[in-house]
Amino acid sequence: MSEVTLKDIRKSFDGLEIIKGVNLEIETGEFVVFVGPSGCGKSTLLRLISGLEDIGSGSITIAGRDVTRVPPSQRGVSMVFQSYALFPHMSVAQNMSFGLRLAKVPKKEIERKVAEAAEVLQITHLLDRKPKQLSGGQRQRVAIGRSIIRNPNVFLFDEPLSNLDAALRVQMRVEISRLHQEIKTTMIYVTHDQVEAMTLADKIVVLNEGRIEQVGTPMELYRRPANRFVAEFIGTPKMxxxxxxxxxxxxxxxxxxxxxxxxxxxxxxxxxxxxxxxxxxxxxxxxxxxxxxxxxxxxxxxxxxxxxxxxxxxxxxxxxxxxxxxxxxxxxxxxxxxxxxxxxxxxxxxxxxxxxxxxxxxx
Amino acid sequence: MSAPLFRAVTMARRLDTGIMERQNTIWRILLLAIPLAVFSIFIVWPLLNSFYYSFTNWNGFNAEYDFVGLKNFSKVLTTRLFTNAAINTLIWMVAAIVLPSLAGLGLALLLDSKIRGANVFKSIFYLPICLSAIVVGQIWVWIFQPDWGLLNMAISAISGEPFTYAWLAKPGSAIYAVIVAWSWQQTGLSMVIFLAGLTGIPQDLTEVAEIEGATRWQRTWHVVLPLLRPATVVVIALSVINSLKGFDILYIMTGGGPFNSSDTLAMYMYNESFKKYRMGYGSAISVILFLITLTIIFIYFRQLKKVDEIYD
The missing domain is CATH 2.40.50.140 (Nucleic acid-binding proteins)
Known part of the structure; x- marks a missing residue:
């Protein structure tokens, strides 16, 4: 069964159509990467799935439930932002448990979940620190930890590695890939970096000017590009x-x-x-x-x-x-x-x- | 390049750099000297003078005066009028912090959301801060006027009975009436500072809170308000300092009366120095006021440091 289904999604801002009829099916446990040049609509599409933006027309289904008009918190998604979006006044543990505390989950259970997520991400020793005292990579781990702890149906990543330096980006890429293999939850990842897309994805969705140009595995896109755009976009140096x-x-x-x-x-x-x-x-x-x-x-x-x-x-x-x-x-x-x-x-x-x-x- | 030539060029460059650095230093000193001179003449010198005269019995006119040691201070601190002025200053300060800060925060939160005409409202609410305290005071004197003031006329219209309460002439209401006028003027300033603070809060933070399940109120309480702490520290510090200096609006609206009921330390100091010609005594009050302000500024800087430690 598909975990996420997008049916004829359209979205306009100030009369300008940004997403022009997107249809897509994402299978349960799949790591899907939206890739495309700046302004192609990949982040907008992710925000539409998260519910942070209302769709113009079409429908979104997550885990078999139509969530088109459902608020973000009830869609069963969690999101990791490029800026990490950590609350600067809260400790790492408080950041990670924010959603659970709002949901009034018992304290013992919160502590257990935080400890488990911290263990997976190797940030147990950082739990009492404030975000300002962390490096970029550590902050991103905390942001991922906050997502894991909610046990969502779908993880959404909006260019999570863009703020990191080249070496750290490679390291975090490996860690995200390892994390996906470990927790096997559906992940949708937005990037403009086609190397990230090729190395992480089970399936890549190439977007251009609000439309899907091609969907396929990394090697399918590399070996059988559907058009000039995909041919030029996938592969370094380009074709x-x-x-x-x-x-x-x-x-x-x-x-x-x-x-x-x-x-x-x-x-x-x-x-x-x-x-x-x-x-x-x-x-x-x-x-x-x-x-x-x-x-x-x-x-x-x-x-x-x-x-x-x-x-x-x-x-x-x-x-x-x-x-x-x-x-x-x-x-x-x-x-x-x-x-x-x-x-x-x-x-x-x-x-x-x-x-x-x-x-x-x-x- | 030959070695001697290279040495000559290097030396010339060093010489050039040395001259430029010296010229820069002269310019820096010159440019800093102007504001420093102004600050010294109008702030430091009168301040030192106040300290000096606070130990004298100078009346403000005569060339002769005697040193009285700490007599002025002991007198000030034991008189009932000082206690009254200090209590009024405290009431004035607390109200002048709480009311404009809360109203400014409320307006900022309201106008920061995407409501139509927000910019027009921002300008309207900011307008009173552009007026001098004398003008604001005079407007509110008219509003509080017992017979034809806007407030009493409104109350009369609503209740259907003539209402002629003299807000500024009754000891029980005078200071609170002035506080209302003061808050009306200061709210715009707080609003602008909070709006600037809100602009600095990354949208990602409120969005992630939304995804985590926070309601609009929870987002404001758990995310927006804590992140407004730097702006809040500025608003409170400005409110405290402005309220301690608050004199002109009181002077216009009540003059400290009736029966000293709206006397604050600044007002009390003015009356003693310039109306009763007790400059030495007045200076002692001003020194006490200065020390209170200094303490508050010290607390403010410590808070500011704490804020810096949390936020990037």
Whole structure:
């Protein structure tokens, strides 16, 4: 059974439609990540699920109960905010037990639940401290603890790691993932960081301009993006896209141009006319340096070399073009900016998109 | 760059930096000297003088006076008029803290929610603070006027019988009538400070409380009010200090009367110094008032430090 069901959700602010008809089903125990660029509506969607915003139209069901008009506290959700939202005048224990105290839960039970949650999050030694005396990571643990203690049906996370530094973010990511495996509660997590989305999610929901672009597992989105937007959004560095057109030589198989080279494409373009405009997508890791003698390589000029230690990012462009694309090569690249090289694409890993940006099969 | 040239450039840079730093220091001293001079002439010098004269029997006019030691202080602290003024000051202070603070808080909470025309109401409620205490006093003298004052006319209209109570002329009501006028003026100030405090409360905190099951009242009680503590400390400190200085509105509305019933320490000091020409005695009252104010400011700073320890 679905834990959360969103049916044709719409929301407008001051006449401007922010959420434009979202339909989504989230299974019990699933870790779902809403990802998308700033302003795509992912946080708004989370706030609609939490009840902090009223929906314009549509319906929300949580644990089989229609909660569309139900106040936030009765939806069986808990929320972790980017800012941690800890009450500065309360101790860690008081912050964690806030909801239970309001609900007049017996003191002994509150103490037991606080101790249990603190144990899980390894913050037992911090229970008497005030938020000001905690580090960013500790504060976020307390905020998560406050959520756990209520035993909600659904955890909502609104960019919880954005305020942390890079190292702490990685550590907390691992801890959130571990927590999900331990408590197995449905989690909905909002982030603009696609690395967070890829590493945490059972299912990713890619949002753009208030609409769902694609829903799938991280690898489904990576390997079979439904459109140009998803293709570009998922993967670091992002997928290179080249404007190209379909070439079908007399009696030969279909080809698309890649700079000065031609790449064979399979039957998926059989329905298209020769000369059709397409976008060719190639991930940086599916390009490599080749030799001039190889006819499947295209000449390019290196603009910038980023050496990251284990790999190098080569930023290059084709002669006569200023559009840069990225090539990911293993180790330390032996090329310099200004040098002319030959780039060899992997024809089995190329993506094709039609004029509307929709994916055309996959080779 | 050759080594000697490098040394020369470094030295020139150091020299430049040294000159600039010296110039900056001169500017800083000059700019601080102006307010310091004003502060010294109008605050420090009269204050020191008050201390000095509080040990004398100077009448405010003659060049001759004698040192009387602590006689003025012992007299002040044992006279019935001082006790009366001190009690009135206490009543005045408590009421002047509680009424405008509570009214200001109420208005701020009301106007902070999304009600239509909130900005217009904010301006209207803030308006009295822009008026001088003399003007406010005169307005309320008219409102409290026994025969044609707005208050008595309203009471007459409601009760259907003529009502001509002399609010400012009766010892039982005079100080409270002035407190009402004072509160009316000061509420706007408290409201603005509380509104600023409310603006500083992150929305996330009230939202998380809402998700945790707090009702609107519980959110206000458990989250908003504790987070307004820094603003509350400022409001209370300002109310205390303003109320201790409260003189002009009392002077206009009652002059400390009738029968000293609305005499506060400031009023008492004025009457003794300038009406009875007992400048030495008046100075002793002002020194006592100063010490009370200093104690309150000390408590205020300690509270402020506590607030800083809790909040980021």
């Amino acid at each position: 290179n896209l080249f404007d190209t057109e379909l070439v079908v030589p007399q009696g030969g198989s279909a080809l698309v141009s890649f700079g000065s080279a031609l790449i064979p494409v399979d039957d998926r373009v059989a329905h298209l006319q020769p000369g059709a405009s397409l976008s060719l997508g190639l991930r940086p890791e599916n390009l490599e340096l080749g030799s001039a003698a190889d006819p499947t390589t295209a000449e390019a000029r290196i603009e910038l070399v980023e050496k990251l230690g284990g790999e190098s990012m080569l930023h290059a462009h084709f002669p006569g073009s200023k559009d840069l694309f990225v090539v990911n090569v293993a180790g330390e690249a032996a090329v310099r900016p200004g040098e002319t090289v030959h780039i060899k694409p992997d024809p089995d890993a190329c993506y094709l998109f039609d004029g509307n940006g929709r994916a055309i099969g996959q080779s």
